[in-house]
Amino acid sequence: MSESNTADQDPWLLTPGPLTTSRTVKEAMLHDYGSRDQRFIDINHRVRSRLVDLVDGAESHVCVPLQGSGTFVVEAMLSNFVPSDGKVLILVNGAYGQRMESICAYHNLSAESVSWAEDEPVDPSVVAERLAADSSISHVAVVHCETTTGILNPIEEVAAVVAAAGRALLIDSMSAFGALPVSSRSIRFDALVASSNKCLEGAPGLGFCLAAEDALEATQGNSDSLCFDLYQQWKGLEVNGQWRFTPPTHCILAFDQALREFDEEGGVSGRGGRYRANCDLLVTGMRELGFETLLPDELQAPIIVTFRMPADAAFDFQIFYDGLSDRGYIIYPGKLTIAESFRMGCIGRLDAGHMRGALNAVREVMAEMGVASGSPTVS
Numbered sequence: 042m043s044e045s046n047t048a049d050q051d052p053w054l055l056t057p058g059p060l061t062t063s064r065t066v067k068e069a070m071l072h073d074y075g076s077r078d079q080r081f082i083d084i085n086h087r088v089r090s091r092l093v094d095l096v097d098g099a100e101s102h103v104c105v106p107l108q109g110s111g112t113f114v115v116e117a118m119l120s121n122f123v124p125s126d127g128k129v130l131i132l133v134n135g136a137y138g139q140r141m142e143s144i145c146a147y148h149n150l151s152a153e154s155v156s157w158a159e160d161e162p163v164d165p166s167v168v169a170e171r172l173a174a175d176s177s178i179s180h181v182a183v184v185h186c187e188t189t190t191g192i193l194n195p196i197e198e199v200a201a202v203v204a205a206a207g208r209a210l211l212i213d214s215m216s217a218f219g220a221l222p223v224s225s226r227s228i229r230f231d232a233l234v235a236s237s238n239k240c241l242e243g244a245p246g247l248g249f250c251l252a253a254e255d256a257l258e259a260t261q262g263n264s265d266s267l268c269f270d271l272y273q274q275w276k277g278l279e280v281n282g283q284w285r286f287t288p289p290t291h292c293i294l295a296f297d298q299a300l301r302e303f304d305e306e307g308g309v310s311g312r313g314g315r316y317r318a319n320c321d322l323l324v325t326g327m328r329e330l331g332f333e334t335l336l337p338d339e340l341q342a343p344i345i346v347t348f349r350m351p352a353d354a355a356f357d358f359q360i361f362y363d364g365l366s367d368r369g370y371i372i373y374p375g376k377l378t379i380a381e382s383f384r385m386g387c388i389g390r391l392d393a394g395h396m397r398g399a400l401n402a403v404r405e406v407m408a409e410m411g412v413a414s415g416s417p418t419v420s
């Protein structure tokens with residue numbers, strides 16, 4: 042794969058998004074389609090059905106795309122699916138769980154949280170207890186991969202507990218969808234949201250909600266926002282294949298191409314396999330340089346890796362960041378309350394060659410700083 046990114050070489054994005062995309066995905070945007078163009082309507086249809094198929098939902102689920110970044114569709118999901126007389130239990134082990142709390146506060150939704158440390162997965166047995174103790178909870182909201190740390194939450198077990206208690210599940214699978222399997226046959230959910238740019242490697246600008254059709258039907262009239270009304274957005278598309286407002290045409294053309302490349306790579310297993318290999322290479326290489334991951338391997342999703350900040354007094358994160366950036370690799374600062382850290386992503390159009398290149402760059406910048414080891418403990 043290791044194609045060059047553009048003629049003048051854009052940096053490689055080892056971040057949680059926006060991410061590196063293929064040249065062909067970018068080239069797919071070299072068209073101006075009108076929103077009523079039959080070709081464009083057909084592409085929308087193809088993209089939406091492909092996404093529904095990804096959760097084995099052809100008989101039961103529908104796809105509602107929404108303009109904006111990923112958070113827009115998380116906000117749409119919560120504000121549409123949780124009715125004004127309902128209550129949502131939010132499972133929080135990082136910043137994206139906290140963001141769902143803020144969304145509920147903005148919309149005056151009745152919400153409660155149960156929280157864990159950032160390096161602990163959410164615990165389904167605690168969820169079961171909370172649901173048993175409070176019959177007013179109608180919905181549970183969970184983040185699939187908490188991108189704050191890169192931790193994988195056990196959504197299948199959470200879904201089982203929520204279904205057993207007869208409540209509805211809402212999933213933010215933004216950073217996992219396309220790389221980790223989610224089947225509506227084994228994970229019962231009312232709605233799941235993700236976006237065009239993360240593991241599906243399209244251009245950013247579009248989110249989508251995969252919803253159980255009966256649950257989406259029941260949201261009619263719930264929305265407190267015109268733009269975020271998923272029911273109306275869905276009905277509009279169903280009536281004539283058109284978006285209610287100006288569609289992000291170029292983004293959808295890119296997404297269609299990205300989904301084609303996703304299939305060519307072997308779907309979730311191919312895509313997830315490449316990310317897993319990227320992650321393993323990165324973690325092994327960084328450990329050889331003394332760095333430590335925040336998470337033990339069994340909790341690490343192959344999406345983004347959090348490394349503890351080195352203890353060596355000569356290590357300066359800004360110099361490290363700039364040195365990697367000068368060499369064409371963009372990493373990401375940490376977002377943790379529990380430890381000083383930084384993050385390196387394994388997703389987007391990156392492969393083993395890019396991971397080795399990033400590791401070489403890390404080695405060089407450490408040598409320049411005079412840092413002998415990336416260890417977070419003073420030796």
Ligand SMILES: *Cc1c(COP(=O)(O)O)cnc(C)c1O
Nearest residue numbers: 110111112137186188213215216
């Ligand atoms: C990226 C991401 C989002 C959406 O973030 P945007 O910056 O709005 O695209 C939401 N949830 C998770 C878990 C994410 O990783």
